[in-house]
Amino acid sequence: MTEFSKRLAALPGYPMAELPAIKRRLIQQGVDLIDVGAGDADFPPPRVAVAALTQAIQDPAMSRYPFQIGLPAFREAAAAYLKRRFGLTFDAFAELHPLLGSKEGIAHFAAAVLDPGDVAIVPDPGYAVYHGGTVLAGAEPYLYALTARTQFLLEMEEIPKDVVRRTKLVYLNYPNNPTAAVAPRDYLERTVEFCERHDILIAYDNPYCEITFDGYVAPSIFEIPGAREVAVEFHSLSKSFCMTGWRLGWAVGKRELIAAMAKVKNYVDTGAFLAVQAAGAAVLGDAEEIIRGYVAQFRERRDAMVPALAASGFDAEVPRATLYVWVPLPEGLGSGAFQRRAIEEAGVVVLPGSAFGPGAEGFFRVALTVGTARLREAAERLGKVLAAV
Numbered sequence: 001m002t003e004f005s006k007r008l009a010a011l012p013g014y015p016m017a018e019l020p021a022i023k024r025r026l027i028q029q030g031v032d033l034i035d036v037g038a039g040d041a042d043f044p045p046p047r048v049a050v051a052a053l054t055q056a057i058q059d060p061a062m063s064r065y066p067f068q069i070g071l072p073a074f075r076e077a078a079a080a081y082l083k084r085r086f087g088l089t090f091d092a093f094a095e096l097h098p099l100l101g102s103k104e105g106i107a108h109f110a111a112a113v114l115d116p117g118d119v120a121i122v123p124d125p126g127y128a129v130y131h132g133g134t135v136l137a138g139a140e141p142y143l144y145a146l147t148a149r150t151q152f153l154l155e156m157e158e159i160p161k162d163v164v165r166r167t168k169l170v171y172l173n174y175p176n177n178p179t180a181a182v183a184p185r186d187y188l189e190r191t192v193e194f195c196e197r198h199d200i201l202i203a204y205d206n207p208y209c210e211i212t213f214d215g216y217v218a219p220s221i222f223e224i225p226g227a228r229e230v231a232v233e234f235h236s237l238s239k240s241f242c243m244t245g246w247r248l249g250w251a252v253g254k255r256e257l258i259a260a261m262a263k264v265k266n267y268v269d270t271g272a273f274l275a276v277q278a279a280g281a282a283v284l285g286d287a288e289e290i291i292r293g294y295v296a297q298f299r300e301r302r303d304a305m306v307p308a309l310a311a312s313g314f315d316a317e318v319p320r321a322t323l324y325v326w327v328p329l330p331e332g333l334g335s336g337a338f339q340r341r342a343i344e345e346a347g348v349v350v351l352p353g354s355a356f357g358p359g360a361e362g363f364f365r366v367a368l369t370v371g372t373a374r375l376r377e378a379a380e381r382l383g384k385v386l387a388a389v
């Protein structure tokens, strides 16, 4: 019998791994399924992305290996976007690196900086790759419970001193998946200051920085003094530009940190398809305009869904950012059990809090990935499940 690695055994089950098969079974049975599980909106990608890809793909040079340098125009477009959007200047070649979606960069960065015996602070609930990347790097995740007590902020001062001594890395993600929390500037300042003082790196995961509402503008961590010394920031085209399947993002930060991650990546990938990078460059050139259109539609969906949930007996906060609504369940109702009943009895796919870590029990997440009529229908069906438990 094959004995698998201890690292494999230490990986928790991946929350969304089983969902596609369950969905397929239900659709085959004729169920009218509403999927508000994965953060994967049904909007078409930007027209400019499709046009640029169609054109780029005609060029045989685009079919060659991208290698880690990738398409210079994509690097330059990402650097220009950071300059316009946050007023930050980064060297497009030494301080910025294309990724096959931000997920792989987050996981591979851990391999570049963590050793066995090191600790990485992982928000709970949080995107599963923080935990998984840490485990795959042979290091130890320390789960910090994000709760309403701290407005879902990860407060480094609360980590026990003996853990801090062994901590090499902390994952921060604001606007936050799944809680939709946003980080005030003074929070970011005290966190950067703490990390500088304790020689801790920050992986600042920022894929939702453009999906914000009601005048809120999400910052880059690099707007905070000192952050350039300790942070790497991850950006993604997946959510802001509805390009989840294109697999494109980038990391930005101090050159040594970027070079370390690139060294790991040399051994596991050979870069994102150049034609996709050409499309990414075109999209980033037009970013503000494109984002405005998507955000208006996400806002409309949010403003339909939160009251619809309330009418069905769910008391969720109105998110100021992200495409998620983080919904509390009544005391004692397990999120896994609720999710199963929602799928099997109501044909609605949501993600249970438990999929984001043990600290998220008692919540479920709705993603604003379908139109307002379907969202209202989903809320009504979920209300029936709630009434029946």
Ligand SMILES: Cc1ncc(COP(=O)(O)O)c(C=O)c1O
Pocket: 039, 100, 101, 102, 103, 104, 127, 173, 177, 205, 207, 235, 236, 237, 238, 244, 248, 249
């Ligand atoms: C917090 C967070 N980070 C990173 C990602 C990964 O995005 P991608 O790999 O598509 O760029 C996701 C996707 O759901 C996410 O929610």
